[in-house]
Amino acid sequence: MNKSITVGILGGGQLARMSSYAARRLGFDVAILEKEKNSPAGQITKNEFIGLVSNHSLLKKFASGCDVVTLENEFVDYHHLEFLEKQKVKVFPSSKTVFLIQDKLIQKQTLEKKKIPVANFIEVKHKADFPRLKKLFGLPFILKSRKMGYDGYGNALIKNAASFEKEFDRLTHRHSKLLAEEFIHFKKELAVMVARTKREIKVYPVVETIQRNHICHTVIAPAKVSNKIHDRAKSIAVKCVEAVNGIGIFGIELFLSDDNDILVNEIAPRPHNSGHYTIEGCITSQFENHIRAVLNLPLGSVEMVKPFAVMINLLGKKNGGTLRNYSTALNEPNVHLHVYGKHQSRIGRKMGHITIVGDDSKKILLQVLKKEKEIII
Numbered sequence: 001m002n003k004s005i006t007v008g009i010l011g012g013g014q015l016a017r018m019s020s021y022a023a024r025r026l027g028f029d030v031a032i033l034e035k036e037k038n039s040p041a042g043q044i045t046k047n048e049f050i051g052l053v054s055n056h057s058l059l060k061k062f063a064s065g066c067d068v069v070t071l072e073n074e075f076v077d078y079h080h081l082e083f084l085e086k087q088k089v090k091v092f093p094s095s096k097t098v099f100l101i102q103d104k105l106i107q108k109q110t111l112e113k114k115k116i117p118v119a120n121f122i123e124v125k126h127k128a129d130f131p132r133l134k135k136l137f138g139l140p141f142i143l144k145s146r147k148m149g150y151d152g153y154g155n156a157l158i159k160n161a162a163s164f165e166k167e168f169d170r171l172t173h174r175h176s177k178l179l180a181e182e183f184i185h186f187k188k189e190l191a192v193m194v195a196r197t198k199r200e201i202k203v204y205p206v207v208e209t210i211q212r213n214h215i216c217h218t219v220i221a222p223a224k225v226s227n228k229i230h231d232r233a234k235s236i237a238v239k240c241v242e243a244v245n246g247i248g249i250f251g252i253e254l255f256l257s258d259d260n261d262i263l264v265n266e267i268a269p270r271p272h273n274s275g276h277y278t279i280e281g282c283i284t285s286q287f288e289n290h291i292r293a294v295l296n297l298p299l300g301s302v303e304m305v306k307p308f309a310v311m312i313n314l315l316g317k318k319n320g321g322t323l324r325n326y327s328t329a330l331n332e333p334n335v336h337l338h339v340y341g342k343h344q345s346r347i348g349r350k351m352g353h354i355t356i357v358g359d360d361s362k363k364i365l366l367q368v369l370k371k372e373k374e375i376i377i
Helices: 015-025 056-066 078-086 095-102 103-114 127-137 162-172 226-245 286-294 361-374
Strands: 006-010 029-034 047-050 068-071 120-122 140-144 157-160 180-183 186-196 202-204 207-212 215-221 248-257 263-268 308-315 336-340 350-357
Touching: 006 015, 015 029, 015 286, 029 056, 047 056, 047 215, 068 202, 068 248, 078 095, 095 103, 103 120, 103 180, 103 226, 103 263, 120 127, 127 140, 127 162, 127 180, 140 162, 157 162, 162 180, 186 226, 186 286, 207 350, 215 361, 226 248, 226 263, 248 286, 308 361
Parallel strands: 006 029, 006 068, 029 047
Antiparallel strands: 120 180, 140 157, 140 180, 186 202, 186 207, 186 248, 207 215, 215 308, 248 263, 308 350, 336 350
16 A cells, blocks of 8 residues: 555545544545534645535545545434445445445444344334323433434433424434434443454554434443443444445444443444544544555554543534634643534534543543633634
8 A cells, every 4th residue: 555545535524534644644645524614624735625515526536536434423324325436435333234334224223233232212103102202211302303313412311292393393303213212321432443344353442432412422431331231332333334344444333221231322434523533542543444444454552552542522612613722722731622613603512622541540530621611612
């Protein structure tokens, strides 16, 4: 392999940006396809294609200069990936893998068939389904969009018939097909990153994720759980990736229930927010192993460089804001600041993140929380 290798990424957000940095560090070129010009990833490559992935003429032109095509989100309809594969383009994860993941009902059915633990679920078609769902799950339960849901935007907590009708209308406006799941009483939300090639598999430490308004806010690595739970979570995560024959990097979201059961929440066939800490926290970041995996290169070590790491998302605090106080943000030498290059902020939007690694988890958690309050976005 040499510098002529080009990795194509469908999507130009922060995940593509950080994967692009990793690719460039290894000496590879990157091509980005995004609907808007000057995206976070498009800013760092000369190979920026502007348009929709549904434009197959553009998609073919984009892919013609790529040695492999990958993606930064699971919202690319798998039919477009099939189109690329029919052009003899290497695509990882494959269209078949994305098909099994991007529809959450099919995803859950796939996992259930492999005897991987998931919450009870059922397809929802009509508003008249509420009595049946109430009888099956009790109250509350979760109503979800089968596609296009992220950061809580495609989910709703259903407490009564009125909330079901309201959220049914809202979610079907977002995507026409829905599913319902039992509400899990959990004591922790966990996540595991898994990198897989045709030859090998590497599993990152189990982390705890803490949400704020349904958006991942804090990641603590490793999670404070027993060795038994840690090993069980990693084993389940590997089975998830194998169940969809995944090649690339995958984020597996898990619930640790009040009864110490581990249930799979969702699979993401891409770099994941819970893995951002790996840039400074591990020998090889999730983004570098993403690039290595799709090029079928040997995977790097996933061992942590320090006992602990804490990552916090910098979420937009107002509409239209940008990072203004770099001096304050960088006045501690052990703070690692990442700014995504988004042109406009809005409340709750992921504008960047900060990570601290160290020997004392409580200490670095307090440091990173303090630093977040000081940063103005």
